[in-house]
Amino acid sequence: MTEAVTPAPSRSLFGSVVDIRAGEMRALVLSFVFFFSVLCSYYIVRPLRDEMAVSLGGDFIQQSFLIVFVVMLAAVPVFGWIVAHTPRRLIVPVVYGVFVLCLAAFWLIHLRGKPGPLEASIFYIFVNIFALFTVSLFWSAMSDAWTTEQAKRLFGVISLGGTGGALAGPLLIQGLIGLIGADHLFLVSILFLVVALVASLFLREALGREPGSAGERPEGGSVLAGAINVWKSPYLFRIAIWIFAVNMIGIFFYLEQARILGALLPEREARIIFLARMETATSALTILFEAFVTARLLKGLGAGRTLAIAPAFVALALAALLLIPSLWVIAAIMVASRAIGYGISNPAIRVLYTVVDPQDKYRAQNFIDTLVHRGGNAASSWLFNAGAKAAGIAAPVIAASAIPLAILWVWLSLDLGRRQEEASEKAEAAAESGRSGPD
Numbered sequence: 001m002t003e004a005v006t007p008a009p010s011r012s013l014f015g016s017v018v019d020i021r022a023g024e025m026r027a028l029v030l031s032f033v034f035f036f037s038v039l040c041s042y043y044i045v046r047p048l049r050d051e052m053a054v055s056l057g058g059d060f061i062q063q064s065f066l067i068v069f070v071v072m073l074a075a076v077p078v079f080g081w082i083v084a085h086t087p088r089r090l091i092v093p094v095v096y097g098v099f100v101l102c103l104a105a106f107w108l109i110h111l112r113g114k115p116g117p118l119e120a121s122i123f124y125i126f127v128n129i130f131a132l133f134t135v136s137l138f139w140s141a142m143s144d145a146w147t148t149e150q151a152k153r154l155f156g157v158i159s160l161g162g163t164g165g166a167l168a169g170p171l172l173i174q175g176l177i178g179l180i181g182a183d184h185l186f187l188v189s190i191l192f193l194v195v196a197l198v199a200s201l202f203l204r205e206a207l208g209r210e211p212g213s214a215g216e217r218p219e220g221g222s223v224l225a226g227a228i229n230v231w232k233s234p235y236l237f238r239i240a241i242w243i244f245a246v247n248m249i250g251i252f253f254y255l256e257q258a259r260i261l262g263a264l265l266p267e268r269e270a271r272i273i274f275l276a277r278m279e280t281a282t283s284a285l286t287i288l289f290e291a292f293v294t295a296r297l298l299k300g301l302g303a304g305r306t307l308a309i310a311p312a313f314v315a316l317a318l319a320a321l322l323l324i325p326s327l328w329v330i331a332a333i334m335v336a337s338r339a340i341g342y343g344i345s346n347p348a349i350r351v352l353y354t355v356v357d358p359q360d361k362y363r364a365q366n367f368i369d370t371l372v373h374r375g376g377n378a379a380s381s382w383l384f385n386a387g388a389k390a391a392g393i394a395a396p397v398i399a400a401s402a403i404p405l406a407i408l409w410v411w412l413s414l415d416l417g418r419r420q421e422e423a424s425e426k427a428e429a430a431a432e433s434g435r436s437g438p439d
Contacts (some may be wrong), residue, residue, distance in 0.1 A: 004132070024232055025391075026206045026397055027145070027203060027206040027207045028157065028158070030199045030202055030203045030206055031145070031158045031161070031201045031203060032157065032158055032161035033141060033161065033195065033196075033200075034138065034141070034161070034196050034200055034203065035138055035158055035159070035161040035162040035165065035196075036161040036162065036165035036168070037165060037192040037193065037195040037196035037199065038134050038135060038138050038143070038162065038165065038192075038193070039135070039163070039165035039166045039169065039194045040164045040165035040166070040168045040172070040192045041134070041165075041169070041170045041189045041190070041192040041193040041196065042127075042131050042135075042165075042166075043165065043166045043167075043168075043169025043279055043283075044132060044168070044169045044170075044173060044185055044188055044189040044192070045127055045130070045185070045186070045270050046127065046131075046169070046279065047104070047170065047173060047275040047276045047279065048123075048127075048182065048185065048186075048272065049123065049127040049128075050258075050271075050275050051268060051271045051272045051275065052120045052123060057277055064121065064124055064125055064128070064240070064429055066439045067125055068125055068128045068129065069371075069374045069375050070202075071119060071125065071129060072129070072132070072370060072371060072374045073371070075129065075133070083277065088206050089201065091137070091141075091334075092137060092138075092141055092200035092201075093197050093200065093370050094103075094195060095133065095134075096134065096137075096193055096194075096197045096200075097197065099130055099133075099134065099193060100190055100193055100194060102126060102130075102366075103186050103189055103190050103193070104186070104190060106119075106123055106126070106188060107183065107184070107186035107190075108240060110182075110183040110186065111183060112179065115223070121290070123357065125174075127234055128374075132373075132374070134193075134196075135162075136370070138162075138196075138339075140263075141203070145203055145204060145207055159347075160287065160290055160291065161281055161291060161395055163286050163342070163343070164283075164287070164289050165192075166279065166282070166283040166286070167279075167280060167283030167284055168344075169279065169288065170276035170277065170279035170280040170283070171274075171280055172188060173185060173272065173274075174273060174274040174276050174277070176188065177269065177272065180432075181267070182269060182272060184276075204262065205411060206278075212292075214345065219336075227367050227371070229364045229367075230364050230367055230368060230372075231366070233356075235352075235356070235416075235419050235420075235423070236356065236364050237366075238412060238415065238416050238419070239349070239353075239368060239416065240368050240372050241412065242349070242409070242413065243349075243368055243369075243372055243373060243376065244372060244375075244376040244379075244414065245311070245405070245409050245412070246310070246341065246376070247373060247376030248376060249314050249337075249402065249406070250337070251376075252398060252399070252402065253317075253330065253333055253334055253337065254334075256321070256325075256330050257330050257331070257334055260325070260326070260327050260330055261274065261275075261327065264327050265327075278331055278334060278335055281335045282334075282335045282338045282339050282342070285335065285336070285339035285343070286338075286342045286343040287337045287343075288343075289339060289340070289342075289343030289344050290343045290347075292364055293343070294306075294343055294344050294347050294348075295436050296408060297309075297344065298347065298351060298377040299346060301422075302421060303348045303351040303352055303416070303417045303420050303421075304413055304414045304415070304416055304417010304418060304420065305413075305414065305417060306344060306348040306417075306420070307345060307348045307349070307413035307416060307417060308410045308413035308414055308417075309335070309340060309344055309345070310340050310341060310344070310345045310409075310413075311406045311407075311409035311410045311412075311413060312406075312410055313336065313337060313340055313367075314337065314402075314406045315403050315407060315410075317333040317336070317337065317404065318399045318400070318402055318403050318406065319334065321333065321396075321399050322396055322399050322400060325396070333351050335385035343420065351419050352416060354420075354424075355420055355423035355427060356364075357425050389419050
């Protein structure tokens with residue numbers, strides 16, 4: 001009698017978490033490494049950017065958000081043109097190659113000595129654009145490479161790859177800064193971006209797909225079409241307002257962090273290490289949410305109640321900052337709010353898009369993720385920095401006035417959840433009666 005073959009414990013454990021099918025493992029590993037490397041590269045330069053923000057001051061931060069928004073207005077259509085006119089498997093290498101060259105240029109500038117205000121300003125703006133395009137392009141590549149059915153099963157574990165990269169970046173900073181110095185961290189960031197570039201080249205081959213095959217090109221439409229649809233649809237408009245609110249509150253906390261950090265930690269490397277430790281804590285907490293909490297929340301509470309967790313936390317955080325305006329309080333708020341945003345709110349927001357028209361999943365979502373996001377940064381930074389200064393309004397007053405807005409934000413979350421559930425029920429009813437799907 002032949003004994004049954006028992007799967008290895010690690011494989012059984014992995015299979016119980018991830019529904020992976022035959023022929024998908026290599027592509028899944030490449031996608032995981034791809035996202036891990038992208039975010040590791042970004043999170044290595046992110047503390048360098050934030051440290052420069054402290055030295056440049058709050059006035060520059062406020063101005064930079066407007067500059068980034070203006071640059072995005074020009075860059076998004078250019079990026080769309082590149083996607084439309086470049087062979088699919090070359091889009092990531094071309095765009096990432098440009099970013100590699102830019103990072104190398106900043107490394108050479110830093111080798112000459114401490115960068116001046118102009119170089120520091122350009123670098124700060126560059127990193128904001130770098131973050132948007134590398135991550136957006138990654139998800140475009142994922143949507144292009146995987147089918148809808150595969151995405152439902154595998155995008156969760158791929159997202160964990162990105163969170164792992166966000167955790168690894170700050171850890172590498174803490175381990176390497178004493179050995180190679182802050183300036184040579186640029187080379188480490190470049191290395192991981194090159195790894196992402198290489199992974200992208202092998203991904204399509206691993207899935208057995210050719211660049212010109214039928215049905216590959218997503219029908220994303222223009223940014224203008226997305227803007228019109230967001231304005232016309234009450235549902236999409238509410239999603240845009242929700243994203244705008246995230247940025248309004250996030251920029252307030254970010255500006256407070258820069259102000260308090262600059263006052264209490266005058267040494268550059270001490271600020272970098274402190275910020276890197278914050279990123280480490282954020283990534284670790286995000287992994288816990290993604291692995292053990294988010295799916296249960298979405299299943300048990302629904303998208304709306306899950307979304308309401310973020311504004312409810314913000315209301316409590318604003319009250320805490322009013323009572324104890326210290327470095328450790330703002331650090332705890334930043335860590336927790338970012339982890340909630342990355343690990344809980346972002347998946348819940350993506351659930352909201354599952355009930356919109358197929359074209360709006362590309363056009364409207366792209367518009368909200370890029371221009372609404374950056375526009376919110378620009379508007380809120382001017383409101384909280386320039387506007388507050390001109391009116392002589394102190395940060396505690398802003399925090400107190402924002403608490404009622406956070407409560408309204410909770411209501412908006414619940415309203416979005418109700419609308420999403422109604423739309424989902426209608427779609428399910430239509431499917432059962434045979435009125436949905438292709439003829």
